[in-house]
Every structure is written in C-alpha cells, then in structure tokens.
Amino acid sequence: MSDSSSGRRRVAGYNQFVKLVRRGKAVKVYLANDADYMFGESVKRELASHREIVLDMTHSADDLAAMVNVEVPTAVITETE
Numbered sequence: 001m002s003d004s005s006s007g008r009r010r011v012a013g014y015n016q017f018v019k020l021v022r023r024g025k026a027v028k029v030y031l032a033n034d035a036d037y038m039f040g041e042s043v044k045r046e047l048a049s050h051r052e053i054v055l056d057m058t059h060s061a062d063d064l065a066a067m068v069n070v071e072v073p074t075a076v077i078t079e080t081e
Helices: 014-022 037-047 061-067
Strands: 009-012 026-031 054-056 076-080
Touching (some): 014 037
16 A cells, blocks of 8 residues: 555555445556456456546556555555545
C-alpha cells in the first residue's frame, strides 16, 4: 500500500480490490496489461456493475508493483480517496 501524488491511497491485491469495490470505496482500478486472461476477466466482471470506477490497463505488473513499492509483480491495484 502507498500514497499516490493525488492524495489517494493505492492498495494492491485482488481480495482488497473486491472489498473496496463492493463497499463503494474504489475510484480507480489498475489492471496489469500482462495479467492472466482469466484473472483480468474476473476483475472486469466485478467492475461491470460499477461503471463509475475508472479501469486503467496501461501498465504492466512490474509497473504496478513499483507504484505501490513492492518487489513482486502486482496484477491489480485499487485506488481510494
């Protein structure tokens, strides 16, 4: 987890993603463009009824890991306010 320059909080991990989306706390989701296809479909399905949440698929898993200061590739990051 880390803070972005906009003051929003970024949280890595699928389980946290699901919790934040379902609780209405997510404002933006980063999905790695090199994530497993089925994993990506799962993320997209979860977001299907939450059209107000921005989905960004322009970064790799390595890029996402760097965004939250972790050493392992990260497939999904959820940004909250």
